[in-house]
Every structure is written in structure tokens, then in C-alpha cells.
Amino acid sequence: MPRTRIPVVAGWFTEDTAEEGFRLLGTRCSGCRSVHFPREDDHCRNPGCPGGELEEVALSKRGTVWSCTDGRYRPPPPYVSDPAVPWVPYTLVAVELAAERMVVLGQAAPGVGVGDLPVGSVVEVVPGVLEEDPAADTVHTTWHWRPVAVEALS
């Protein structure tokens, strides 16, 4: 039996899609076209907005690195990690999405370091695992950013 896959936050990204179809989900205001991620379902944050409906929208799959860093020390709760297991640093990357004109943060895919993510390089969003809970037989899923191989850029 595969473990039950639960998104770390419901509604922030597509579920049950193949990797090619995986996207972050935000909301877009029908009044001013502003995009919100994390999704804003109550109100548009543009003070000049004439008013509109907030509709779910899939964000661009690809963006460029705005900046990146890593976490060499275990973050405090509510980040979930087993203190008995040695800490494995992960990379955080801020990605600029051209169509949405915004920057979105995320973890990089496992094994991707800051050296793989020069500012301005192209990355794409892929499904990832945040943590597994063997006792509850569940997996918390998330999104990861992964460099796009240069030859795949055509």
C-alpha cells in the first residue's frame, strides 16, 4: 500500500497530476488581473482595484532564480524533522515569474545546491515530498524548484 499523500497546504498546488502538469495554484482577480500566491480567496490586495472575483489560476511552470540560500541548521517547529536523524541542509530558492510579475519562494529539489542555481538561471516547479510520517503512513507533499537543463530550453 502506498502511503497516503497529503499536501502540506491544501489548494496551493495541483494534486494527482504527472510531473509535466504540476503547477502552483494562486488566485487571479477578475477586476485588475493581479495574481496572489499564496492564494488570496477573500480580497484583492491591490488598493486601486475596481473590484472583482478571485479565481483560481495555475502559475507559470518556469521562472528565473531571483536569489537562493540554504538552511545549514535545523529550523524550529512547526518545521517537521526528526531530531534523532542528522540534519541534511536543503536549498531555498526565490523564483521570479515573468507572466505574474512576482517572486515565489520554495525549496529546491533534493540534491540541488546554491551552486546549481545562479541568479537568473531557469528553474521549473515539480512535485516534491516535504516529510514522511511512517507511523501515520502518510507523506506530506509540497512543491520544489529544479534547474532546467540548458539543452531542454529550446
Place this chain on the structure above:
Amino acid sequence: MSGDVAVLGAGMHPWGKWGRSFVSYGRAAARAALDDAGIGWPEVGSVVGAQTVRGGYPGYVAGATFARALGWQGARVTSVYAACASGAQAINTARAQILAGMADVVLVVGADAAPKGFFAPAGGDRPDDPDWLRFRVLGATNPAYFGLYARRRMALYGDSPDDFALVKVKNAAAGALNAYARYRTPVTAEEVAASAVVADPLRLLDICATSDGAAALVLCGMDFARRRGVADPVRIRAVSTVTPTFPRTVLDLPDIGTDSAVAVEPSPESFRASIARSAYEEAGIGPEDLSLAEVYDLSTALELEWYEDIGLCGPGEGAKLVREGVTALGGRIPVNASGGLASFGEAVPAQAIAQVCELTWQLRGQAGDRQVPGARVGITANQGLFGHGSAVVAVR
């Protein structure tokens, strides 16, 4: 200027890890400020406390907590919270009360007892709280954001980790001369480079610690100061507490995404720059008038951004200033003569008040071995979570 208020007294409890309650530190700083002002506690008409989120209920009602610790005497009370800018909002509240004629003498106090290690969000499952979410979903600590900004500077401007280390060396040298600082040992660039990486490219000695500490000010109207025989007090001439403008395009703590700039063209001016500009405009001065500045060096790299944001140099020129010693003690425009957060560590609600304490002592010529000769005009600058920031201009 009619909008001035006088700084009658300044006081601090030394920063450190003392293992006591924030109330104890705050009371000590308040007593020191009252002594410095020559004001008896019963004369104080209003107490403004900067709140802490780490002291339980007494922290949320900080103004009343300090008033009770000093002994109830009937003063008006206010408590304010604005993340790292809490202390400046407390100062601004006191100023507004004085200028409105609501109180002659106002005591402003901020104090904190900080945990070891990373700041963490309040407990419980709160998926509607961006501060909870950034830890739960990304493990994004405060230093992670500082690391992002630092790498962005390296890519945009060619700053290097060696430049960042120079900020620590400079601030540690100043902090060594400050009895209120927690870290009072000079630091070399080699020691910075040998410290552990926390959030690449930033190392342990690039990032400010979290500290216990307290700072307090006694503020009053100019007429009251004159009646007390203080003809030429340090004056607070401006307090900026502006908010950002939409769309905010720089990723800020604790956000996971910026605003979208699809509908509205972003302002060419950064939020931090707007904080300082608003203070300059209110004070009727510019960066060329400054004798010194106290800026919020949560990281070494962030101090370089502040040089640009408060107008000491153009975008991308911050590293050049620290390389040339312009911002060191003895330089053209000393920045963080107190030693800054690098030497203090952050005691959140006290920090913006401590910045003004340093300006006060510098403008009075009481800063001892770290005195900026002939200091007449100073600015503080500060930024915190959730769209908060502050700048205070003090003159003499």
C-alpha cells in the same frame, strides 16, 4: 520647530543572556532613564510600552506591566506592537501625546528576554498565519531571508563575503567600546570567514544573535524641558512609521510570495528607502546633514543595503563605503557607532529605542571612546516583519 519633542533622559539595561524576566530589564532601563532625566516616577504622565510576544500576557500589556513594576501611580498607559519597529512606534505614540497636550512627560520602555537560537512563530497550528506557514512549509528562518538578500547583492552588485565581513569587523570594534553591548570583543575578518555557514553566503558572525535587553527614554515638550533648565536638549524631529506601497516586489519576511506587479507598476523606491525619505522630509534635512546613523544590521549584508536606502550612496555602492572606512568610527559618516545589532544581538521591542538612546548620547557628547566628534544630526533606521519599519531623526 514646533513638532520637536525633547529627550530628557535615556537609559538601558545591558544586552546579554541574563536569565531573568523582561520586566526586570525594562524596570532597570526605565529607572536609568528617569535618573538621567532627573524626573521622579510620580511626575510621569504617560507610559508607553513596546510589547514583546515572548513574555505571555505581561508582554502583550507591556506598558501596564512596566507601570506596575515601577509602582502604580495613575499614569495614562499605552502598549504598542509593530515587530522590530515596536520601539519606534512607542516613541511616536509618546511624541503624539506630548504634541497633542495629553501629557507633559512620557516614559517609553521596551524590553525582551529572547530564546536561544532562531526566532520561531507562536505555538499551535495556525495555517492562516504567514509566519507559521513559512516555518511549516519551507523551514524559512529569518537568516534564510537574510541569505537571499545577501546573494542577490552579490549577483547584482558584485559584493563579496569579504565585504560583508568588513561590516562585522567595523561594528565589533565599535561595540567593544560600549558597556551596554553584549559582545565586546573585537572580531577579525578571518574569524568571520572561519565561522560556520548558517544560510549561504552568510556565516554565524554575519548574522545578529537574539538577546535579552531593555531601553527606555523620557520624552517631554520643549517648554517643559526649558522649565527644567534644559535649554538645549536633544530633540526628536521626525519619526517615520510608513507602510509599503502595492505592489511590493521584494520578498519580505515572513512572505512566501511577493505582490504581483501585473496591474500596477511598482514604485522605483524600495520600502526601506521610503521609510528614510519620509523621516528626512518631516525633519527638513537630507543625508548630507547627518553626523551619524544607526541602522538595523540584522545581517552584515543588510547594513550595506541601508547605506543605500538612507541615501549615503547610490544603489550598489554600499560595499565601497565600508571598504573605504567611510562608515567606521573616525570616518565621514559613522554607521552603528553603538556597535549595532552585530554587537548587541536583537532584543526586538527594545532595539529601536536603543538606537535613539545611542543618538541621544552621541548628540550630547557623552558617548565616550566611541564619540562622533561634533555630532549634531542623527538618523535611525529599522525594519521588521509584516510591513513594519521606522526611522527617527534626532538633532541638537
